[in-house]
Amino acid sequence: MTAPETPSCDVVEAERRIRIGDGSLFAKIWTPEGPEADRPAPILLFHDSLGCVDLWRDFPRLLASATGRRVVAYDRLGFGRSDPHPGRLESDFISREARQVVPALCEQVGATDFVACGHSVGGGMAVETAARFPTRCRALVTIAAQAFVEDRTLAGIRAARRGFQDPANLARLARYHGGKAEWVVDAWIGTWLAPGFADWNLDGVLPAVRCPVLAVHGDGDEYGSGEHPRRIAAGRGTAHILPETGHVPHRENPEGLVAAIRRFLGGI
Structure with missing residues (x-):
């Protein structure tokens, strides 16, 4: 698909390392050309359970160009081009990302205020970030995020587990995560299917979100029903359903996704 027909600008890309x-x-920054003083708060991207910077594909550039904002994406520890994770993924890894990583990330990329934007489990991290930094987070965008552990989510993960029994699927993932690919898969499946994770939800943290909210979801999302965006946006913003779109809107429907985010941020 092509980029949305919106006003756009040239974008400069840069890579850097973030110490935690x-x-x-590993982090990558897309900066629109133009005076820095006129640039609004940057967008921080939080990837999904199997994701990394490279798997956002062209979405960050399109988003930076359409919104005129810097876009910052990074690989979580254990993913992509970041260092390996030292052990097992903790059960509080979603809230821990906001507590331990976001402050260092913002300090090292010069983001005083920001927009938190996350895909799938990264959407939960974006919610946690917005709640923890209410005076700094100017807006929250979730993309195909989960707000609780739903049977539909678990069924999708079990189907994916069967798919990874084919070594070719793990090999494809290794193109992005290298030797960490098996850890990435085990962390995702092992965490979400663990009995101790069954009661996880965002209900306790959502009331602390003070900024405008856009919760985007595909009508064909195989990992979650429309109850997730409704719960995230309830009383805080808008649930936007993308037609004919599954769990990965930034690859399946980038035009619709970027256009929705541009409109939302344009009103802030």
């Missing part, structure tokens, strides 16, 4: 307590993270 457990190691070094």
Whole structure:
């Protein structure tokens, strides 16, 4: 698909390393050309359970061009081009990302205020970030995010687990995560299917979100029903359903996704 027909500008890309307590993270920044003083708060991107910077594909550039904002994406520890994770993924990894990583990321990329935007489990991290930094987070965007552990989500993960029994599927993932690919898969499946994770939800943290909210979801999302965006947006913003779109809107429907985010941020 092509980029949405919206006003756009040229974008400069840069890579850098972010130092955190457990190691070094790979990050990439897309900066629209133009005076820095006129640029609104940057967008921080949080990837999904199997994702990384490279799997956002062209979405960050399109988003930066359409909104005139810097877009910052990074690989979480254990993913993509970041350092390996030192052990198992903690059960509180979603809230931990907001507590431990976001402050270091913002400091090292010069983001005083920001827009938190996350895909799938990264949407949960974006919610946690908005709740933890209410005076700094200017807006929250979730993309195919989960707000609780739903049977539909678990069924999708079990189907994916069967798919990864084919070594070719793991090999495809290794193109992005290298030798960490098996850890990435185990972290995703093992965490979500663990009995101790069954009661996880965002209900306790959502009331602390003070900024405008856009919760985007595909009508054909195989990992979650429309109850997720409704719960995230309830009393806080808008649930926007993309037609003929599954769990990965930034690859399946980039025009519709970027246009929705541009309109939302344009009103802030």
